Amino acid sequence: MTEFSESHDDPFALHLVALAVLDDQGVVVGWNRRAQELLGFSDTAVIGHRAFEVLVGPGELPAAREAAAKCRRADGWFGVLKVRHHDGQLVEMGLRAHAFSGDGQARQWLLAGALAADVLEWQRDRAVLDGLYRQCPIGLIVHGPDLRLLRVNRAIERFTGVPAAGFAGLPTGQMLIPDDARKSVDRVRQVMETGRPLVYSEQFVRLEQDPGRERVALVSSFRMEDSAGRILGVAEMIEDITERHRAQLRLALLDQAGTRIGTTLDVAETARELAEVMVPHLADHASVDLLQPVTRGEELTPALAGPVVRLGASSVGAQQPGPPHPHGEAVELAPDTPQARCLAAGRPVLEPVLASDWLSTEGHQGAHAPYPGVHSLIVAPLVARGMVLGVMSLWRSRRPDPFEADDLTLAQELASRAAVAIDNARRFTQQQQTAFTLQSSLLPRAVPDQPAVEVALRYLPASGAPGLGGDWFDVIPLSGARVALVVGDVVGRGIHAAATMGRLRTAVHTLASLDLEPDEVLSRLDDMVNLLAAEQEGAGERPVGEQVVGATCLYAVYDPVSQRCSVARAGHLPPVVTTPDGHAAPLELPAGPPLGLGGLPFEAREIELAEGSLLCLYTNGVIGERHIDADAGLTKLCAALTRPADALERTSQAVVDSLVSSRPSDDVALLIARTRMLPPDDVASWQLPLEPASAARARAFTSAKLTEWGLEHLAFTTELIASELVTNVYRYASGPATLRLIRERTLVCEVSDTSHTSPHLRRARTTDEGGRGLFLVAQMAERWGTRYTREGKTVWTEQPLSGMFT
Template structure:
């Protein structure tokens, strides 16, 4: 301490004062340190009572011995300059005399020394803090770790850092300590990788803090290094990270197997080296899990596995394989009721294997196991287990609790996925039952239909396609997409498809048919609550192809334009004028008519086929046209073309349903049709009969001449009598014989049973008896009545 009473900043023996005092308190000897402390020389003090130096009597801070001489304490002394100095003192009796040695030092220095010693002692006594004091050569001069402590990063005093670190880490560590010695700049919380030589193959990362030690003159004397044992905080943080990962990754899929795989992917390597999940077979099918208790056949299959130490061993139960029977045991029953299983060492694992009676091989190196049941709504959905083979630490009860927590949440996700699987399969089955046959092959067209349900939680939509044979060898082609998902959309699709069938039988113009569908959709919207009406709607494309005229008429209600590939020509999207989606109302629909040469391929589809997140519909439609053109050049079979287009979607389930209808058009040869036109004169009826008979003779169908003459006579006579002229007659030969009579009237013909006394009214009844089927359709002006006869019809005349 200097004259002003300020203490030195570092420990120094020069700051201590000593004096020899006899039993009466007289100063006999006075040291140089005492002079420096109080300013008095030896000549001034020796022979004087030591009490003269006291500035204030403070007995309460002084402890006296039995003889009354002060033993130790803290007092305030006078400085020769007139100031005061507070000191702590201690008296030491000498041997063979009554004199005592008085040792004093500035009180503040003593306090600092005591606190420093206490701090160092406490620091070296800590279990979670590792301390090493190095000299300027970095040799260890003091440490709180011994060589028999396997949990510490260093061994004992006298060692050097490179002896306790692997070669790849030692150089960096020593250089960091030398930098502290040179600059005096401390290192704070540096992550240091340690690999103690007595723990083979293990590394750990600990925060390192290092600072320089200096003497009273500020010269470096060494480096103090402090490692914080972060094992428990690291484990707690790892468990928290695992909880967060489980919350984010598990449950994102509504597929049971995918959910199980997400579970093991979270657990490996976060909790262990290998993990597996077994799922009840009923759950995999979307059904309720069977409530089992006890041993026997578990009816479970391995659904997912994960390994951080290489491929899943062939000796283990593989994904998809059935779990063998288990022997009944109290431990198994407790496990089935929800108790987590923990085996912290290999001996316990082998013992448990015998108790459970589970005859499965274990991976090499297994030393610790934790397993938990997957229970939801009191039903055992499956099991999850985690093994440690490479990670040296055994599982702890905290790990078992963590697995139980994750398993509980995963079980709820599995149960949700199971419910979705059940509803999804029901909706798919219903929708597939509502769809027509996938392929058809007629004289009019060859067709192939394809459907892929949505996946990834999007549920089933109301996509559909239809191929409807129409009279006169025509065919109606339909594709549509109902808004929304699930069974409600499928049910709406079924009602729309039924309506299309009914309206198609009326042989309505495409525009008129789509208009009726729009009215129907508005009625369906009125049946739902007002808040849900905006979600009721559909898009639809209705197409009629006539193989005689080779014309295709289309009407669209907000649907994607079809793509056509003509023989020896490029593919293109047909330019149509789509009206609004069904259910909007208030806007007209238009019919577009195009000519299609035989062999043209027409693609009708829903937007799921062309929707891409990063592209607009126009670009994806052009890509579809290009792809379809390419496939038509390389493949002649529509099924191969359709499969290739569906394969372009990838293996992952699409986000929306996809319906695709491919049609290759055909044409009736011109020589298989005959057309005439007659004036509105009853005399032409015989001419019409003769013309039909001559044409049948040319076709070799003389056996149909008699019935055809009767049909032509009745239809032409009725047209002249009730509609006027001109009257058109057309015969079409294919697998059936079609007879059409066209007149300018829009009057609906009706079949009735004439009474015995009636002179007329039997014409249509007679036609119904002579033909396989008959009907009528309307054009822009007038109507056409048609009949169909089988080419193998009997030659006998009917009984009239």
């Protein structure tokens, strides 16, 4: 059996078709070589035999007899039958039968056959070819070797408006203007001579019958050859992408406008940027006219009207269309002009240019002749936050195409973006002053001296940024002489960012007072940021740039007794740790997601810090300046922190001088802490078994240590506190109790156990036998509380060293 031919020739061509001749009784009287190749029967094996006996299997006889009956009724038949091969297999073949008879001879039948798969493939190829010419939406042009058109499809009819029959015999490029025709001829000739196909080449063309309209076509060409390699011509596939190309240009203009408009917070500069973006990409001439109060930064009202000031103008030529209009001077708009109508109604205008459609000065000449060649006009209102700030006017004179509805939509989009930038500039000064006042009241003004660390702080606001950022830092004293170091950054700028920073800072103080672990503090803070975002969304207060979308935070707790520091971060930069010998490196911490995003849990890492180590916390303004690579900035930061023995204020200034520019583009928050260690003589700790005598031991240990420290005046109250706390452990907890006394600015008494049961202060009734111990502890101590660890809990108290009853 033969394989499928890739040439896809007509399987019923004379050199491919299998032929057999049957007499009127169905006896084979003729058999060609192709039939022998396909079915394996030689001519001697079939000639003289009935076709039903030799070529048709028993199972196929009903179908064969039905086909023979149809053939006799119609003197012809075409269909598919399974024919027996010499080896016994069945071959599916497409068959054509025709009756014929010679002069005076009986009727005979000519059977022409081919493999059914070849017939189907050939029919499919014919259908594809027919579809290319009749139904394909992509244009097809066939050029002959003499560079004349042989045939085009119906898509070319729609592209040119000329019937397909009118193209035959025309020279290549005949329908195009001369310049485009020459380019077309050169393109086809190059493909024909080199044989290299042209794929997706973008061509700009104008038709002779419509030279004022430029079209964009995507052209792919290839050379046609026959089986002998003879060149038959060039076929071109042409797709009209004019609308797609224009849409891409509009998107590119939108993208360009995003980087060129609103680069400064200056009203006049923004108006000029808007006019320059429009020319020449969308218009040949552009002007921007703003209401006078807008140029002065005054508050707006919905009914605001009056003179306008031209602050932006751009033109392809030297002359601007319309009447003379002094730049920067206020003029009145004539009420019949498109600009006045657009300003009054707040709706755009798209119309052909008339002689009266020009800006004019009240009391001066009325109509003005337009700039020569100007034929189309767009006037778009500059609307921001529901207020009309002015109008933008666009004219076309050099390009013949008038403005379309899509051009109007693009102009409105660009005008809206520019209007927001203009209004932001107007409001910038007032908002900046308010934000500075708010943020200065929210940041810590002074940090009290801490026994655990020595601290130096730096805060630098961004220079010229639209509103302050939400950077903050904090140093929070904790129980047990510990201290919490915090730094964070709220996403966004302005008053809302500063207010959110204040709320988060207050929340951190509240969570710190609960003595939570750093990772748990961040988890609670993450919940609060989500609540703030949901609160703003529920109140409908989500204008762009003012909503809470997240924040970053780093929270560290340092214990000067154990010299251990526990640190966790939520999407914030890792701290830099400098050892006493001067080695500075970022601390490797799990990153954690920023606050407000949710997802992965936060993780804390605990490290031991030798006395005199530096712990540097900072925001991305320190190393994230645009002109500094983040890794390079981190390297410079480490280099500035390699002298831990220097004064902290000098070290902080060295960091600012080496990394922060004189006009930083982002807020800078920097906190550097030098660790201290409490002297061992100021800490005393005892482990007490869980038995009734432990309270007495606690009183004895406490009395002896206070006498040693010279704090005998605190012995009575401290013994009572220690006794009550140890008794609570004996009654309600499990495992041994640990009593610890710490002498620093206050006297700290701590009792730890392995239980997580929280003690609650309550007022006992007169008939109650117990329940007064914790009440007495609260009365004797200046402060008290409970903190939890993974091993259990610690109840702590603080008393002033001067004593409460001295």
